[in-house]
Amino acid sequence: MRKKIVAGNWKMNLNSEAANLLLQELITYSKNGGLETANQIVKILFPPYLYIQSLSALAATSGISIGAQNCSDKEFGAFTGEVSASMIASCGAKYCLVGHSERRSYFGETDHTLALKVEQCLKNNLIPIFCIGETLNERNSNKHFAIIEHQINHGLFHLAEQQFKNVVIAYEPVWAIGTGVTASADQAQEMHAFIRTIILKKYGPSAASATSILYGGSCNSKNAKELFSCPDIDGGLIGGASLKAEDFISIIKSF
């Protein structure tokens, strides 16, 4: 059975003290039995790079994993300001976001760069959560399926099946990210089923049914239950609502 995952993308929020406090609150809640029914759900937090090492240590026995929001497409060397996948892994992270729409649009990350980042992650035993999504314009002009297929084709389909099995996909329509507008459960399910079909055509039924596909974009404690009950939605990548322990926990409990 494919994994159910709830991941919190903290983006460029929270100073060190606030980040520690938030994780501590989640751990306390977990230990006090608040998440006892959620043991089988993979829980991941994506803090800024700076906190990965200390938060990984703090989360060590809590059942919560830590990931990075980005990584370099290069292995090492003279690339001032960059952070490599190997550095991230050496600080205790297990996951890495690749191709978040904010990286694609504000930092000009291309399909080619993202394909290299996915490779760097896999080489260093980080599970990439590969983000894809269409803009409102693209959806309104009925190009959304073609855009998603293109992003997957160019970012992931250079991988061998064995490598692909270590990848998680997050469908995040750009028009839903941070806007308070969520894709309807029908819209999200339709796209997730489409993504699974593309995987089926490329890698066959075993890879298609084993790949976790998360929904992201204004997912919150009110709409998570309906979204997570869709057959092809395996969890969520949560931005704003992951910054409050209570909201994030209630999303985890929405399965």
Ligand code: PGA
């Ligand atoms: P949001 O962000 O939940 O605040 O819309 C999701 C994301 O960008 O991963």
